[in-house]
Amino acid sequence: QQKPQVVILATGGTIAGAGADATNSATYQAAKVPVDKLIAGIPQLNDIASVRGEQVFQVASESLRNENLLTLGKRVSDLAKRDDVDGIVITHGTDTTEETAYFLNLVVHTDKPIVVVASMRPGTAMSADGTLNLFNAVSVAGNKESRSRGVLVVMNDEINSARDVSKMINIRPDAFKSPWGALGMIVEGKSYWFRRLDKRHTNASEFDIDKIKSLPLVEIAYAGGNVNDTAYRAFAQAGAKAIIHAGPGNGSVAGSLVPVLQDIHKQGIQIIRSSHVNAGGFVLRNAEQPDDKYDWIVAHDLNPQKARILASVALATTNNTKELQRIFWQY
Numbered sequence: 469q470q471k472p473q474v475v476i477l478a479t480g481g482t483i484a485g486a487g488a489d490a491t492n493s494a495t496y497q498a499a500k501v502p503v504d505k506l507i508a509g510i511p512q513l514n515d516i517a518s519v520r521g522e523q524v525f526q527v528a529s530e531s532l533r534n535e536n537l538l539t540l541g542k543r544v545s546d547l548a549k550r551d552d553v554d555g556i557v558i559t560h561g562t563d564t565t566e567e568t569a570y571f572l573n574l575v576v577h578t579d580k581p582i583v584v585v586a587s588m589r590p591g592t593a594m595s596a597d598g599t600l601n602l603f604n605a606v607s608v609a610g611n612k613e614s615r616s617r618g619v620l621v622v623m624n625d626e627i628n629s630a631r632d633v634s635k636m637i638n639i640r641p642d643a644f645k646s647p648w649g650a651l652g653m654i655v656e657g658k659s660y661w662f663r664r665l666d667k668r669h670t671n672a673s674e675f676d677i678d679k680i681k682s683l684p685l686v687e688i689a690y691a692g693g694n695v696n697d698t699a700y701r702a703f704a705q706a707g708a709k710a711i712i713h714a715g716p717g718n719g720s721v722a723g724s725l726v727p728v729l730q731d732i733h734k735q736g737i738q739i740i741r742s743s744h745v746n747a748g749g750f751v752l753r754n755a756e757q758p759d760d761k762y763d764w765i766v767a768h769d770l771n772p773q774k775a776r777i778l779a780s781v782a783l784a785t786t787n788n789t790k791e792l793q794r795i796f797w798q799y
């Protein structure tokens with residue numbers, strides 16, 4: 469039987485990081501080791517797949533911009549169309565893994581496995597997690613059972629949906645969790661699946677990376693007690709097409725901010741209420757704020773950074789509030 473053909477697209481992050489000493493698990497430079505060296509460091513990959521690497525970027529993921537997302541998405545889409553590619557792995561920094569993975573989940577039309585992988589410790593550290601994470605990611609990407617499940621994030625023996633997963637802690641290898649649970653586990657290179665993502669993704673998505681030329685500006689305003697209108701007004705002034713209101717609780721809006729958001733929406737800017745609750749916000753429409761009356765949008769259970777991604781992708785095709793709200797329920 470022929471081995472599955474897996475392409476590893478490398479973008480940087482700690483999984484390509486290097487520190488001065490083996491005790492440096494948190495003090496190191498991200499995005500240092502080239503993809504060929506990462507692959508050469510895991511000869512066991514050859515047992516499970518025919519692997520080749522491509523260096524797309526070499527950056528810490530907090531520096532990735534929308535242009536980078538488009539470049540990466542188009543490359544993934546091109547590769548996914550090829551007969552000699554069975555699955556794609558993307559090595560990434562953990563800081564924005566949840567954003568890039570969700571973006572790909574929304575815009576790449578394929579049923580082939582796309583797996584984003586990262587690590588919390590550089591390869592030079594004791595108990596480095598990148599080697600096993602990458603081995604597991606290649607195994608998931610090369611497996612036909614992984615097809616049609618949307619983009620996946622593999623780390624710390626878990627397979628999570630790109631849509632749900634989020635970085636929950638920045639100092640331990642079990643950094644990534646989904647508020648609704650993992651899709652599966654991977655043990656000694658074998659996948660065990662438990663559930664499927666019910667939201668629209670990849671082949672069932674109305675968004676297509678091959679047609680997206682640019683992403684409109686969407687900004688996030690962090691709200692809580694004592695927040696004034698400075699950030700909202702500045703974002704509007706700078707040309708944002710939508711502002712994600714990252715509110716406490718149910719995406720709550722302080723009484724003093726309600727007229728500010730109303731005023732900004734009158735200028736044609738979409739207001740999207742999201743929640744910065746840590747382990748999974750869930751914003752209910754018309755519960756504490758009359759969203760219908762104000763013509764605001766709620767981000768459903770998407771955290772502010774994921775809401776920004778979906779809003780950017782959606783606004784590239786529509787500026788209709790009802791359509792945008794439908795999209796937030798469906799994706």
Ligand SMILES: NC(=O)CC[C@H](N)C(=O)O
Nearest residue numbers: 481482528529561562563
């Ligand atoms: N663990 C990590 O990958 C974090 C390193 C870096 N800040 C990045 O996101 O690329």
